[in-house]
Amino acid sequence: MxxxxxxxxxxxxxxxxxxxxxxxxxxxxxxxxxxxxxxxxDNKLIQREIDNILQNRTHKKVVEKIKKYKRVQHLNGFAAARARLQYKNELQALFGSEKYVSDLDKQEMGKTLTK
The missing domain is CATH 1.20.1280 (Monooxygenase)
Structure with a gap:
């Protein structure tokens, strides 16, 4: 490259x-x-280690976004609605573009995004 x-x-x-x-x-x-x-x-060991690091970081991002969404999920008001929309959009962006999202994380995001 x-x-x-x-x-x-x-x-x-x-x-x-x-x-x-x-x-x-x-x-x-x-x-x-x-x-x-x-x-x-070209070192495969380094590439695998980087894959693991990126998958771990992506998992943490997904968990954090879902947790934040659930925190405001049942709140009323304009600010809560904006926060829900923001977290949903961030989850959709991760869901659609990140190759490091595991299948389990995709399932959790799918449950959250359909609510």
């Missing part, structure tokens, strides 16, 4: 300098940087 933008080139240079395995183990690394490393490294 080739780097497409200057931003990607600079990010990858910094990640290489820092150390890819050290960067992957750092909890503060962004999903964008993990996906960049995954795109550019």
């Amino acid at each position: 080739t780097l497409e933008t200057l931003d990607e080139k600079l990010r990858f240079m910094v990640l290489l300098k820092y150390g890819l395995s050290k960067a992957i183990k750092d909890n503060t690394i962004s999903d964008t940087d993990l996906k960049l490393i995954q795109k550019l490294v």
